[in-house]
Amino acid sequence: MDPEILFFLEVLIGGLLAGIMYSLVALGFVLIYKASSVFNFAQGAMVFFAVLSFVGFMELGLHFWLALPVTIALMILVGMATERLVLRPLVNQSDDTLLMATIGLAFVLEGLAQMAWGVEVRRLDLGIPDVPMMWFADLTDIFVSTLDVVAGVVAGVMVAALALLFSKTKIGLGLRAVADSHAAAQSIGIPLKHIWMMVWATAGIVALAAGMLWGARSGVQFALVFLALKALPVLIIGGFTSVPGVIVAGLIVGASEKLAEVYIGPFFGGGIEGWAPYMLAVLFLMFRPEGLFGEKLIRRV
């Protein structure tokens, strides 16, 4: 094939796979938003908290397969504590209030993680090499990292599982009811406490998965929090309430960001990756505020 087209394809595939990693972070947001109409700004902090704790446990001498359940248990605890200490006192408050409370939560989690485990950058070795798959390269001349592919598969499995949870199970129905209205759901006997606890625990586990993949890619460090902010444009484009939308939007953001960096970036001296996704999101907001798959909101006075 023509080397230029090959290069284009390589950038595109790299972008798409990076986009899946954004989707994984965004998935945590959607999960909580769908279940409680709380926009959890702390999702990025949870990613950082989860993976830093995981690495911290491994540094204490725990084996990989022992550290994993311990961290999952910790994230479940964090979810339960969040429900008890932050959300329960704020039931039926306005969305903006809840959003600001989660910004506070983000600071608490970031601070706690750094106090417990220190601030230095850690390496995380998952045993998955971040190098191109040679057999695939031999076959097609396109270099794709194994880690990226694993991330894609993990994201795909998680999304499928969560989509089934939301659409097919009784719990999922309860979650959607709670999202519509806290008060109405409570009045027909849906146990708000348990539902929220469960959702936050699940979001914590999703955060751990995202954090491990990101950590293996770029080191476990505070910058993960900012990477997680990139999930915001993904959400805007995908629509806040759609699980498949998150995946599609993640792909769009990842691909457009990498393509823009490679093909438009040089004209400006590079670095446009930092804001290109946000600008894309702003454009989307102008023309389609509810996102690709979001529900259209009707506002009444």
Place this chain on the structure above:
Amino acid sequence: MYYTQAGRHFTSYSSDSRLIPFAEDRILLAAIFAFGLFVLPFTASDYWLSGILIPWLCLSLVALGQNILMGYAGQLSLGSAGFMAAGAFACYNFELRLEWMPFPVSLLLSGLVAAAIGVLFGLPSLRVRGLYLAVATLASQFFIVWVIDKFGWFKNYDSSGIITAQDIVILGYEFTTPAEMYVVVLIIVALLTWLAMNMAKGSIGRNWMAVRDMDVAAEAMGLSLLRTKLQAFAISSFYCGVGGALFAFTFLQSVEPVAFDILLSFRILFMVIIGGLGTIIGAYLGSGFILLLPIFLNIFFHAVVGDAIDATIISAFEQVIFGVMMILFMIYQPLGMARILENTLERLRAWPFRR
């Protein structure tokens, strides 16, 4: 309280609609201002002036801008540091390229530049609200800082990427010592605060509040959402821009674009929320609190554990405290420190007779 409002009636419209209706309040405010202007510059140490008072006033001005947008007009914004950067670098370039221009004019123009950028990035607010708007303003935050960082022209092609703010010269007099710069900042901040109080009390402020409380209803009553929202964005960014320029010229002095990163935006957001949404005094209380808390924590830790403790641990702990405060305020007093102050004064009024 030091006086009572009971039984005092206004007998004319003009006395009723005064900016500060009670003479005692006017005298108190004038006394505070006079104390700040005539006593502090001569008595306070240089550390207090340039380390605490100057940044406090500058950040209060920025918080006031953020509060206009968030507390009065109800538009959630996470981009205030971006507008600060716009103001700071605009002021630097005006001073650099138009040397004859007096500093107050540069400051005014840099505020207007920030306002223009604010209107541009405020456009999405016509379509979206709340969280969606927050993401749109994040775009402005990252974009503005990137532009200033990337294009050397804004920094006069300085190889280190750091600019050094020029001396402040007004009418041929150079304001270089901390006390002199403090006086400049105080006068400008006081002027703009007075202006903000007027706007908040007047029809502009009432329009903002109508949009905040229910924008559809406000529109149905004949209010132009376009004008009101963009006006809020423009004025808020103007305050952020002037505040940012003052912050750069009197406090930072050597300025790099990354000083205005998203963390600064978050700190300003905290100032407004902890201080009190939709109040003027809240901006001052909040920025004072956010500014002083790290200093207190530092002193506290050094007194308790000695110098053994790691600075990173202190700053992590500081983050936790900020976060916990934020959550506690959201749960127990969403209206912030301004409301606590108000409640306390209210209690004091009836103090000897009621517990």
